[in-house]
Amino acid sequence: MSTSERLIESTRELLWERGYVGTSPKAILERSGAGQGSMYHHFRGKPDLALAAIRRTAEELRATAAGVLDGPGSPYDRIEAYLRRERDVLRGCPVGRLTMDPDVIASDELRAPVDETLDWLRERLAGLVEEAKEEGRFAPELDAEEIAATIVATVQGGYVLARASGSPAAFDAGIRGLLALLRTAR
Amino acid sequence: MSTSERLIESTRELLWERGYVGTSPKAILERSGAGQGSMYHHFRGKPDLALAAIRRTAEELRATAAGVLDGPGSPYDRIEAYLRRERDVLRGCPVGRLTMDPDVIASDELRAPVDETLDWLRERLAGLVEEAKEEGRFAPELDAEEIAATIVATVQGGYVLARASGSPAAFDAGIRGLLALLRTAR
């Protein structure tokens, strides 16, 4: 792997573990094994490197989610598969966690990939909810965009509950509750 | 207000805005108008002061939530009132946001008030869901603890969506979706 690649990958890990504010150039250099000079040769500074890392993490999340959302089964099956997908719950969402980072939220450039990814996810789920409605799987009064927002929010908030308690149990409970509600919403 | 009080209140504001990692003693001193010596006289250091601030924020959140959860109306009305309660959405949850702070999660002492508060909220909501079931407002198959976890998760995740997009709209959509699902869950 090239030095530039190692810098991006190390930054991705650290942003996931510690966020933007909690990640120092020094920590990135130590983890990647690169030297000071390399980092400032390949990137203009911390924000520039973080942007590259965030963009890649966002792309990866979209690819992973698309794998389930475009997978086999009915629209409803695919929504359920998305919710039941295996997750490293206690690590949280590498994209969603960035919304709690003041410096990310303060920068339109850093926030953009986060916004676009969660927006894409909501739209993708809204499409499936709409299809499920057409199949008679959901009551026609339900607003697909709203249900999609609820689905994404439950997942993101599940991470919060899990990390607070130090156990994935609360995440799982939240997902099961949502699935129970979705089951009876036909 | 005493110096010690001003230190705690300033720390509460900064923890809400910037998290634990993003809050420096210097910033606390500037906001509170206290001097270096005062801070280290009243508190052992940053973690000690943050603990006092987090405890107070947690208590305040419980008091605010209890005001709605113990309020007038049927159990279902009170759940709905909790979800519709006015919030400073873009600022996020002052308690929930701490779960994305690596140093808070790494410390059992700092994490405890966060865990206890979200746990208290889930239990309180689970009690109301149980009562609503007994009133025939919810289907008896629904698991009250799971629905409670879904409710808290949707709120916490709603903040994530709102902060990502820079607008409260996604938060509101998630809440409306959940209310629609709860309405049809009888």
Next chain:
DNA sequence: GTCTATATTTCGATAGAC
């Protein structure tokens, strides 16, 4: 209880040799 002085380490970056 509060103040100023001082200390060590890290942050985030630049300079310039190789």
Next chain:
DNA sequence: GTCTATCGAAATATAGAC
């Protein structure tokens, strides 16, 4: 492209006078 040296500011305290 990578390395080492250096930099000014900030982080997180401690010491000791008042």
